[in-house]
Amino acid sequence: MEIKQLFEKDIDRNINGVIKVAQDDEALIQQELSEYVVTRELSRHFADFFENYAAAIDVPTDKMGVWITGFFGSGKSHFLKMLSYLLSNREVAGQRAIQYFDGKIEDPLVMESMRRAVGVPTEAILFNIDSKAGHWKEGAAARTALLRAFTRVFYEHLGFFGADFRVARLEAHVDAKGKTQQFRDAFARISGGDWLQDRESYTFYEDDIVEVLGEVMGMSEEAARRFFQQDEDEAIAPDALVGEIRKYVERRSAESGGDFRLLFMVDEVGQFIGEDVNLMLNLQTLVEELGAQCQGKVWVMVTSQEAIDKVVKVAGDDFSKIQGRFNTRLTLSSSSVDEVIKKRVLQKTPEAAALLEAAYQEKAPVLKNLFTFENSQSDLLGYADGDEFQQAYPFVSYQFKLMPKVFAEIRRHGNAGKHLASGERSMLSGFQESAQKVEHRDTTALVPLWHFYDTLAKSLDYEIRQVIDRAERAAEDGLGLQPQDVAVLKTLYLIHYLKDVAPTLGNISILMVDCMDADKIALRQQVKGSLERLQRENYIARYGDSYTFLTDEEQDVEREIKETPIDSSAVVEEIRKIVFDSICGAKRSHRLGNSDFAFDRYVDDGLYGQPQSGMKLNVITAAHELSSADEEVLKLRSADKALVVLRSDEDYYEVLQNAAKIKKYARMQSGQISDSKQAILKAKAKEAENASKEAQRILDAALANAMVFVNGRLLKPPCSRGADCLVFVLDELAEATYTKAKHIGAPVAGWADVKAILLGGYQLSLPGANDDALKDLELHLEAQARTHGATSVADLRRSFTGVPYGWSEADVAALVAQLVLDKKAVIEVGGQPLEPSDPRAFDALRGTGKNAEAAAVRKRERMGEEVLVPVRHLLKDLTNNIDVPADEDGLVAAVKDYVDGTADRLQQLLQHYAAQPAYPGKAVVQDGIRLMEGIKAEESNAHSLMQLFAARKNELLDFDEDFEPVQGFFPNQQRLFDEALHLVDRMRDEAEYLEAPEAEAALGQVQDVLAMDSPYGRVKDLSGLMAKVRSAHEAVLQRRRRALLDHWEEVQAELLDYAQQKGQAEAFTDAVKRAVTQRKEDAAKADTINRIEALESQLGQYRDNTVVAIEEAVERHEAQAAAEASVAGAPSRPASAAPAPAPQPKTKELRRADVCPPTKLTSEADVDQYVEKIRHALLEALRENGAVRLKG
Structure with a gap:
């Protein structure tokens, strides 16, 4: 049987594959209706639509919008067309449209709703909006294009020429007057043409139309010609259009017996609106007006490739209004194609x-x-x-x-x-x-x-x-x-x-x-x-x-890509990235057991990344000579490394080579590139990306199937994934390379454990587990000691983290710490040994801190008794302590404590000498400092320290003997010594006033004690000697003070009496008393004889100054009185007749110290001679000046 005989309907019959809303051929419509397949999806949509539509027959509503969504070709236009046939109750080939749906709709309730809906007289205006208004989407008319489309189809539905609003409005006006046929007949008679055929070219019939309007409508020629002056593109306003539609619906309802529906069925509205917000708002306004004025008698049904909320972004209330108008929303798909x-x-x-x-x-x-x-x-x-x-x-x-x-x-x-x-x-x-x-x-x-x-x-x-x-x-x-x-x-x-x-x-x-x-x-x-x-x-x-x-263009590009030269190194580099970054995970080290082992990554002998100075893993690709080498060659070449020879049935190399060519070709493109070629290059870039992913898959499989050689042995990894194979290889390589890694039987958890070991607070979970490692480290230090002495911590770390040990840095540090704790090694910084508890010791092991570079580890040397015994005896003598440590470390620490402590005390004492150089014992302190500093210089080497300490026995004992009285001086004798210094300093200007010989002798003895190098035995005498000096000095001071106070009393009495005699008592009494009282208080406070003498000199000066002041006051008073008397006795006498003032005698002021210079008088003759000199000086001054005034 042939295949064509299988079908119920002729396979060769004509089927309209693409539905167009404007198609009106009855045979096609009959085929559409008869062969229309109502799928399960369409059954739901028919049910939803007719439920809403039938409900509005009885109840007025403004929710009369239908939005039918479906991508291009989903059948939405076909569905809309079926609705138009059904609702308009169209007859096709002797049957109503609904009859074609008998048997297609299984739900009787839906069929009942459909029959009820089609029973209402309905006219459907079905149109593709782009074909009716596409020419209006450009230019000034674009904002109203959608409204113009509705206006056009409405006018065309009424039989008017909707393509030109000027003509349509004319026809509407004529029709409203009931003269449409009369108009057409007159046009045919006058122009000789047919109005329906010629109205599109009406501008060529202007004179004929003017004549017809005058004849039929009774218009003047001027009024008729104004019709041609109207704007042919002038669009009708939305409310005006809706008003015309409402009037038409009301008229048709009256003609139909009270019920009528008008449907605007618009195909591809979404595509027409596009991104134009104005068009969407036009649609919303029009539908809103139709709903409000027509109350469900006019429906708007539209199709769109996009849902209503996807067509154009309309914000806020406007979008809500649009959704509200299109209450019935149906979505079609091709899922049931x-x-x-x-x-x-x-x-x-x-x-x-x-x-x-x-x-x-x-x-x-x-x-x-x-x-x-x-x-x-x-x-x-x-x-x-x-x-x-x-x-x-x-x-x-x-x-x-x-x-x-x-x-x-x-x-x-x-x-x-x-x-x-x-x-x-x-x-x-x-x-x-x-x-x-x-x-x-x-x-x-x-x-x-x-x-x-x-x-x-x-x-x-x-x-x-x-x-x-x-x-x-x-x-x-x-x-x-x-x-x-x-x-x-x-x-x-x-x-x-x-x-x-x-x-x-x-x-x-x-x-x-x-x-x-x-x-x-x-x-x-x-x-x-x-x-x-x-x-x-x-x-x-x-x-x-x-x-x-x-x-063709892709072929050209493909050909150019194939011809693009590519260096094999670029492909190998990509293999490196895939193997070591993608598959291996970009690891630079491999963990085995408790250790991490660095490894160097190679592909075809080429290093990938920075060298780690660790294990060597070399992946061999198909491009390398070793990929075809025999087993024995590969074993030889794998010495001290791992070789992984990739095996694959798929050509990963070609895949990556093509990807590399694409990338290089894309980079070479420059200048102007066509859009199509850019698209091809973009696609090629994606192909290259996919090729890299595919190569990764192939390489992963190639690794899983690879031949593996480790240190001369052929291995068979039990792996199904490339990553697992690499782990296996690195495990084997680590064991073959780091042969002493297992000497660390009990690794530390971290650096905190290292610190705990140094402080003696850590114990291994497995005692003895690290003995082999400790032995390795100890032997290394011994070997270094024979040649270099100390070993830097950095070198030690490098040695034991490298081959063949592979220990972690923390484990190396922990082993060193254990040796230090066991007194088998010493940590040094800058040559100075550190105690385990010293924080610098931990920093040195970890490689942190400012002295990390200077940190070293030295094998510890043990000292014999021939060194320790003399030191022990000497330290007992120096410290007067019989409890001197017996062990080496304790004794070294005790020596350091003695030397450091003594040096510190001496430095402190040296500060006393800086403040007071006269203190005794400075030479002893300075010699002691030099001695201690010399010994301290060897503290970095315990053995040298102990030897030097013993060698300086005599110097240390001599210093200890000399330093003992110095220590006793501070601070016990220091106070008396300071008092003596103060007294001597005070008596420097007072000694001549001491009248008692025993006081002068005592002062001399005090000065002798202070001048001694070792006055320690005489300091106790200073107290008594100073008491004698102070007592004698105080006696002279008291006598001179009393004499001074008495003299001030005399001066006060003398001045007050003189002021009284001169009539100036009132002016000077209080001032003199205040001044004398102040001088007496100063005398009472004076604690030196020099101060008393100074105050005595002030007494004479004050007396002289005050006498002069009294005399000047008297003179001013007398001059004023004379002037007043003169004015009162002869008021009319001219000023020129006043007598000349009497000449005043010249007064010579002499200083008392000059007239009576200090001197020492020892005989009566001395007194006479001294007085005669005074008398001569005064008389001479009197003869020369007429008056003499002694002062101060």
Whole structure:
């Protein structure tokens, strides 16, 4: 039986694959209605729509908008058209539209709602908005384009010329007057034409129309001509348009017996609105006005590829209003595309269905084996059962899943392809035409995927068709291709943009299956040959195990990429990154047990990253000479390292080489690049990225299957993953390289444990577990001691973290700390040994702190008794302490304490001498400091310290003997010594006033004691001697003070008496008393004789100054009195007659100290002579001046 005989309906009949709302051919409409498939999805949409629509028949509503959403080709236009046929109760081929739905709608309630709805007189205005208003979307009219479209179709529905509003308004005016036929007749008579045919060119009939208007409408010529002056593009306002629609509906309702509906059914509104907010708001305003004024008698139903909230961003209340108007929202999909196709195109006769089901039962295992895809979507399957087989035959179920996506992607990626519908309409054509290609084959035939290419070829971009056409010509002419190669090429194009099916050899072979009895192995070989020829001729490209279709431009780019030279080092570098960064995880060290081992990473002998000076892991690729070397060579070459020789059936090197070529080619592109080439380069970049991922997969498998050689041994890693293989190799390499790593039996947990060991607070969980490691370290220090002495901590760390130990830095530090604690090693900083408790010791081991570079470790040397015994005895003598430590460390510490303590005390005493150089014993202190500092210089070396300490025995004992009285002086004798110094200093100017000889002798003795180098035995005498001096001095001071006070009393009395005599007592009495009182208080406070003498000199000066002041006051008083008397006695006497004042005698002021100079008088003759000199000086001054005044 031929395939064409299986179908219930003729497979060759004409099926309108694309529905257009403007199509009005009755035969096509009959086919649409009779073959319309109401799927489960459409049943729900019919139910939802008619529920809302029927409810509005009885109850007025303003919710009269319907928004039908569905992507291009989903059947939304078909659905809208079906609603128009149904609601307008259209009669087609002798049947009403609803009769065609008998049996299509299973729910009787839905059918009842439909019958009730179609019973209401209804007129449907069905139109594609772009065809009615597309020319208005440009220029000034763009903002009102949607309103103009509604105005146009409404006028056209009324029979007017809606394309020109000026003409339409004229026709409406004439019609309102009931003179339409009269107007048309007059136009025919006057112009000789037909109005309906000529109205589009009305401007050429201006004179005729003016005459017709004058005749029919009674208009003047001037008024008629103003009609031609109107703006032909002037749009009607929304409320005015709605007003006209309302009046029309009211009139039709009256004519229909009270009920009538007018429907605006608009196709592709969403596409028309696009991103124009104004158009969306126009639609909202119009629908809102229609709802408010017409109350459900006018409905607006629109289709859109996008949901209402996706068409354009309308904010806030405006969006809410739009949603409110379009209360009925239906969303169509192509999810049931197979249901439509199977019923309209592939419906079988009962006999054929039974035959096919029986055939399936026989072929089921074969069919399941034929259609098993690899690395693809799980819903790409063959047949689930016999029923699915008979419904889909001659197609395979996966094609119903795949083809909608093929159509959608071709439409998305191509300009011409944008005219393809990806829903059931074009799918109908595709499946029908593909079935027709096999209609004469027997019932074992199947439709391969490539047949669909021919159904859509005319809609493809030229550059795509050109590639296929060129391949067909090449196959026909035998130029590198065979006919079956073209079919493979078509298949690759169809899946070119899909992610659902991987374009591998296996999957392509499945897509090429055209018979249930196909030999899958033979077909695979045939397809493989086609792929190789297509790749060789540059029609396709291969990336790993995937193949891809190339356009002409892509072929050019592919050819240039293939010819791009690439250095093999770039490929190897990429392998390094994949192996060590992606698969290995960018590790620079490997953990085995408790240790981390650094390793150097190589690929084909080339180092990757910075050297770690650790283990060496070398991965050998197919590009290296060792990849083909025999086993013995590889064993030799793996000495002290690991060799991992990659093994793979897939060519990872070629994959990465192609990716590298793509990247290099892309970098080389410069200047202006076309958009299409940019798109190709972008796709190529993605291919390179995918190639890198594919190479990683292959390399992972290659590592898992690699030949592994470690230190001359061939190993077989028990691994299934590359990462596990590398872990295995590094484990083996670490054990072969770090042979002494296991000497650390009990590693420390961290640096806190190291500090605890130094402080003696840590104990190993396994005693003796680290003995081997401690022995290794001790032997190393011994060897260093024989040649270098101390070993820097940094060198020690490098030695024991490296080969063959591999210990952690913390473990190395812990071992050193243990040796220090066991008194087998010493930590030094700058040559100075550190105690374990010293924080610097821990810093030195950790390599931190400012002295880290100077830190070293030295093997400790033990001192013999010949050194320790003399030191022990000497220290007992010096400290007067019999409890001197017996052990070496204690004795060294005690010596250091003595030397350091003594040096500190001496330094403190030296400060006393800085403040008072007269203190005794300074030389002893200075000598002691020099002695102690000399010994301290050897404290960094305990052995040298002890030897020097013993060698300085005599000096130390002498110092100890000399220093003892110095220590006793401070502070016990220091106070008396200070008092004596103060007294001597005070008596320096007072000694001449001491009258007692014994006092002068005592002062001399005090000065003798202070001048002694070792006055310690005489200091006790200073107290008595100082008492004698103070007593004698105080006696003289008291006598002189009393004499001074008496003298002041005399001066006060003398001055007060003199002031009284001169009549100036009132002016001077208080001042003199205050001054004398102050001078007496100063005398009482004076504690030196010198001060008393100073005050005595002030007495005479004060007396003289005060006498002069009294005399001057008297003179001023007398002068004033004389002047007043003169004025009073002779008021009229002229000033020129006043007597001349009497001449005043000149007064000579002499200092008393000059007249009476200090001197020592020892005889009566001395007194006479002294007085005579005074007398002579005074008389001489009197003769010369007439008056003499003694002062101070």
